[in-house]
Amino acid sequence: MKKYYFKEKFFKITDHYPILDDNGRKAFFVDQKFKFLGYEATVSNANNLEIFTINRKLISFLPVYQIDFKDSxxxxxxxxxISVFRKSIDVISEEGKINVKGNLWDYEFKAYFEGELIGEVGKKILYFTDQYQLKVHDENFTEELIALCLSLNNIKDMEEEATMNNN
Structure with missing residues (x-):
């Protein structure tokens, strides 16, 4: 099992930060683009080679993200x-469907592929900035789980923004 740590900036119009591995080394880099509408981010490896991009679709009832992998x-x-008590997310790829169950308010999620646990995402609490830990149980899904973590964070940001605008 490998662990990765995400730490966002406090003030973020755009975001650029490393994703650290369990030894504290920079394993990946996230570059969020500035957009008035939508969400776009690029993830690169430690050698600054782009791995994938994430784009949120603008016209959809619930959040939908498209991830394009560069190498493959x-x-x-x-x-x-739509879910009543717990957040339900589907990740659909050429390999099959990854089911994600969890609680968006507590930011605790588990990802399953064909019934097997492949990863867990958790938010660290009591920090000024958003900090997350990703536990990868099946390393064949590392990139997919990183994309999932970033998308979940954007969903949470959107829901927090909507709550603030309604008050």
């Missing part, structure tokens, strides 16, 4: 589902 030309879709 494969695509993946992350979409939020």
């Amino acid at each position: 030309k494969k695509k993946m879709t992350i979409k939020s589902n």
Whole structure:
């Protein structure tokens, strides 16, 4: 099992930060583009080679993200589902469907592929900035789980912004 740590900036119009591995080394880099509408981010490896991009679709009832992987030309879709008590997210790729169950308010999620736990996402609390830990149980899904973590964070940011605008 590998662990990765995400730490966002406090003030973020755009975001550029490293994703650290369990030894504290920079394993990946996130570059969020400035957009008035939508969300776009690029993830690169430690050698600054682009791995994938994430784009949120603008016209959809619930959040939908398109992930384009650069090396393999494969695509993946992350979409939020209607759920009453717990957050339900589907990750659809060429390999199959990854089911994600969790609680968006506590930011605790588990990802399953064909019934097997492949990863967990958790938010660290009591910090000024958003900080997350990703536990990868199946390293064949590392990039997919990183994209999932970034998309979940954007969903949470959107919901917090909507709550602030309604008050």
